[in-house]
Amino acid sequence: MNDPRNDGGGLSVRREGAVAVLAIDRVHKHNALSPAILQQLDTQLTLLQAATEVRALVLTGEGERAFIAGNDIEHLAQVDAHEAFALMEAGQRLVSRLRDYPKPVVAMVNGYALGGGLELALACDFIVASRQASFGFPEIRLNTFPGWGGTQLAVRAIGLARAKEMIMSGRRYSAEEAWEMGLVNRLCEPAHLREETLALVATLIERDATCLSLAKRLCNGAEDWAFADGLGSEAALYGVNFSRAEARDGLRAFLGKSGERKHG
Helix, strand or coil: CCCHHHCCCEEEEEEECCEEEEEEECHHHCCCECHHHHHHHHHHHHHHHHCCCCCEEEEEECCCCEEECCECHHHHCCCCHHHHHHHHHHHHHHHHHHHCCCCCEEEEECCEEECHHHHHHHHCCEEEEECCCEEECHHHHHCCCCCCCHHHHHHHHHCHHHHHHHHHHCCEEEHHHHHHCCCCCEEECHHHHHHHHHHHHHHHHCCCHHHHHHHHHHHHHCCCCCHHHHHHHHHHHHHHHHCCHHHHHHHHHHHCCCCCCCCC
C-alpha cells in the first residue's frame, strides 16, 4: 500500500501580481490532505508572510471536483492513537496559523469542502464558492469527529444549533444551503469563480495592509474577548495605527488638497 506521505502530488503555488494562489494538487485523491501537504502549506505560509510584495492569499484545490476532500483516509486508517493525536495537532497548528495570518486569506471553493478541507476553509477570512461546491463534516459517519478545529470554527461561523446539526448528522450541504446559513461570503456560477474571487481580493489589496491586519486581529478576538476587553483592544490598536503617517495621510486625502471636507 502506498504511503500518502510520499505521494507525488502536493501543493502548487503561483503568483498573480500581489496575490499568491496556493492550490492543493492531489486531483486523483480529490485533493485529500496528507502530512506532507500540511508541511508544505506551513512552509509556504512562512515564505509568503515574509514576502512584502504579496498582499493576499487564495487557497483552493486543483481540478473541478474538489476543493479539499478532507484528511487522507487511507493514511488515517493506518495510524495509532499517538500518531492520530500528532496529526490532529499538526492540522490544528495550520488552521490556527491561517486564522491568525496577518494577510487576508480567501478560500476559493470549487467543489467538495469536507472534513479537514472545510476546517481550512473556515480558518480563512472569506469563502467564495461555486454553486457546484458542497460542504460538510462526514467524520461522524466514520465513528470519529472533526479534529482540526471544526467544532470550534463551525460554532463561531454559523452558531451552535446549526454547527451541532452539521457535525452530528454528518450530512453534506449544498453551496446554496451554506450561503443561506452564512457559511459562505459569495456564491457564483462555476465559470465565474476565479473572477469573483479575484474581484474580492482586488478590493482587499487596495486597502492599507497594516489596517487590514489590525482589523482582522480585532474581529477574530471579538469571538473570545469580553466586550470591555474588546473595546480596550480596539482603542489600543487604534492608537497604534494612528501613530503611523499613513493613517494621517488617509484622513488628509479624504479632506482633499484644499482642506475642505468632502462628503459621501
